[in-house]
Amino acid sequence: MPKQIILAAHFPGVNNTTVWSDPRAGSQIAFDSFVHLARTAERGLFDFFFLAEGLRLREQRGLIHDLDVVGRPDTLTVLSALAAVTEHLGLAGTLNATWHEPFELARQLATLDHLSNGRAAWNVVTSPGAFFGENFRRGGFLDHADRYVRAAEFITTAKALWDTGGGDFRIRTSQFDISGTFPVPRSPQGHPVILQAGDSAGGRDVAAEHADAIFSRHHRIDDAREFYRDIKTRVAGHGRDPDDLKIIPGVSYVLGDSAADAQEKAHHIRRQQVSPQTAILLLEQLWNRDLSGYDPEGPLPSIDPVLDEDDTIIKGRAGMYPDRIGTANEWRALAEQKKLSIRDLIIEVTGRQNFIGTPADVAARLDEYVQTGACDGFILVPHLTPTGLDDFVDQVVPLLQERGVFRTGYTGTTLRQNLGLR
Numbered sequence: 001m002p003k004q005i006i007l008a009a010h011f012p013g014v015n016n017t018t019v020w021s022d023p024r025a026g027s028q029i030a031f032d033s034f035v036h037l038a039r040t041a042e043r044g045l046f047d048f049f050f051l052a053e054g055l056r057l058r059e060q061r062g063l064i065h066d067l068d069v070v071g072r073p074d075t076l077t078v079l080s081a082l083a084a085v086t087e088h089l090g091l092a093g094t095l096n097a098t099w100h101e102p103f104e105l106a107r108q109l110a111t112l113d114h115l116s117n118g119r120a121a122w123n124v125v126t127s128p129g130a131f132f133g134e135n136f137r138r139g140g141f142l143d144h145a146d147r148y149v150r151a152a153e154f155i156t157t158a159k160a161l162w163d164t165g166g167g168d169f170r171i172r173t174s175q176f177d178i179s180g181t182f183p184v185p186r187s188p189q190g191h192p193v194i195l196q197a198g199d200s201a202g203g204r205d206v207a208a209e210h211a212d213a214i215f216s217r218h219h220r221i222d223d224a225r226e227f228y229r230d231i232k233t234r235v236a237g238h239g240r241d242p243d244d245l246k247i248i249p250g251v252s253y254v255l256g257d258s259a260a261d262a263q264e265k266a267h268h269i270r271r272q273q274v275s276p277q278t279a280i281l282l283l284e285q286l287w288n289r290d291l292s293g294y295d296p297e298g299p300l301p302s303i304d305p306v307l308d309e310d311d312t313i314i315k316g317r318a319g320m321y322p323d324r325i326g327t328a329n330e331w332r333a334l335a336e337q338k339k340l341s342i343r344d345l346i347i348e349v350t351g352r353q354n355f356i357g358t359p360a361d362v363a364a365r366l367d368e369y370v371q372t373g374a375c376d377g378f379i380l381v382p383h384l385t386p387t388g389l390d391d392f393v394d395q396v397v398p399l400l401q402e403r404g405v406f407r408t409g410y411t412g413t414t415l416r417q418n419l420g421l422r
Contacts, residue, residue: 002405005370006213006248006377006419007397008092009041010050012385016282016350017252019272019383026386029073031081033386038082040386041089044393045407047418048090048121048193049082050215050379051075055096055132058316060281061290076108083116090415092121092195098147099127099136102157102171103178109192110162110184118188118414123195123215124206126151131315148202150175155194155210162191189416195248208234208245212421215379216249219354224249224374246376246419252383253355253362255391266356269383270347279343282350285314286321286328296343300335304328363399370405 012018013028027033038049054072057064075093082091091112095105105122113120126147142150153173160171165186170179196207197215207214208231218227232242254269256262274282276296284291288306290313305324321327335345355362369375382388400406412418 002367002403003370003376004407004420005366005400005405006246007041007044007046007406008048008050008090008248008377008379009037009046009389010250010379010381011037011052012382012388013052016273016278017381017383018385019269021272021275022384024384024387028385031078034078034082035085036386037382037389038086038089040389040393042086044389044397045410046089047377048092048119048415049079049086050092050123051078051094053094053096053125054316055099055127056135056316058314060284060314061292076112079120080112080115083112083119086116086119088119088410088418090119090121090193090418091116092123092193094123094125094197096132097124097126097151097154098142099132100154102154102161102176103180103182105154106158106161107182107184109158110187113187113189113192114184118416120187120189121193121195121415123197124151124155124211125197148198148200148206151198152206152210155206159191162186189414193415193419193421204231204234207231208240209238211245212416213246213248213376213419216247216375218375219249219251221369221372221374224369225372228373228375243420244422246421248377248379249375250379250381251354252381253392253396255357255359255362255395257358259357259361262356262358262361270351273383274343274347274350276343279346282346283342285312285317286324286331288313288324294342297341300328300332300342300345359395359399363396363403366396367400367403367405 011034019025041049053075057072075095079091079093109120109122153175157171157173157176161169161182164182166182166184168181171177193213194211195213195215196203196211198204198206199217214231216224216227218224228247231245231247235242235245254262254266256265279296280291280294286305287301288308291301294301305328307324331345331349334340334348340348355365357365366378370377380389380392397406401408410418
């Protein structure tokens with residue numbers, strides 16, 4: 001029997017994946033937008049709705065970053081409201097283990113699990129820097145090396161609180177020393193589903209020991225298979241069944257009436273996603289210097305990147321380039337080989353369109369990934385808010401069902417059951 005594919009929907013709006021210039025684009029704050037995407041995902045029998053969290057808007061050159069929208073609603077408030085307008089769809093929120101506290105977050109997630117009848121999920125993230133900490137009056141109190149120590153103990157502490165079933169607790173770890181009575185009875189899932197998105201060695205180990213699923217960025221099939229093997233091996237090393245941790249990369253798609261039509265649409269979307277201004281902003285994030293005087297249709301800078309990692313031009317984004325000089329040289333070689341301008345190069349090296357083709361082509365490719373050990377499913381990241389998932393649900397989901405690799409109805413009563421987790 002073929003493996004069943006997990007599908008989730010990421011609410012768009014962060015990074016330059018979302019095309020705000022499209023006349024069909026809607027609000028990233030209005031509740032109707034959240035409702036439309038969530039109900040579309042539930043109509044498509046998706047496992048869960050995934051909402052990112054930003055504790056501060058990014059800044060570049062001291063200004064609000066052009067790729068972000070002005071406004072990041074509170075994650076748990078939105079998910080709690082969506083619990084009232086959906087029935088089966090899981091509700092997953094990105095919540096930071098560095099700045100939240102275990103008692104506070106465990107209570108909120110247990111409450112969401114009750115309100116949704118067992119559909120809550122928590123995507124655990126960390127951030128070591130002072131940029132976010134300024135909002136919490138704590139500055140850069142946590143060293144980078146310690147962030148996964150805190151995250152692992154945070155998860156363990158939250159699970160211990162949930163296990164009290166509303167009883168007394170006393171918990172002491174290197175990061176936490178708390179006691180009291182947990183005010184929320186045991187929720188329908190017991191433990192809300194835990195996702196983790198870190199890709200470093202520390203992040204992988206935390207996920208292998210504690211998580212139920214990984215939000216992966218590995219979407220090229222060979223790379224995805226290697227990541228899959230590594231994580232499943234780490235899971236077994238912690239004494240867990242490898243199938244108890246699902247690997248779900250974030251991916252995008254473009255559908256067309258033919259392969260050529262899909263490629264033409266994909267090209268148009270990429271040009272919308274990477275405007276001339278956006279190309280310069282993204283190049284600055286590698287070069288770590290002001291490049292506003294450069295022509296986006298011209299060549300790459302001949303000067304080298306600035307290596308000062310304590311003073312980066314972009315604030316509020318995880319470090320993307322551990323070897324700035326090496327990456328810059330790779331980009332120069334690629335630009336020279338293909339005769340690419342700055343904008344054309346950025347379009348090529350930051351591409352997020354993973355599945356392009358007819359609905360049948362995309363369904364077949366998604367199925368190949370899951371059946372050949374590259375992942376357990378996908379978190380779809382549409383390029384439009386909030387209607388970007390509509391065509392996938394209408395055109396691709398029925399083909400996956402015909403293949404026998406996707407449900408034709410919800411069978412579980414909780415998110416944990418629908419994901420096949422214990």
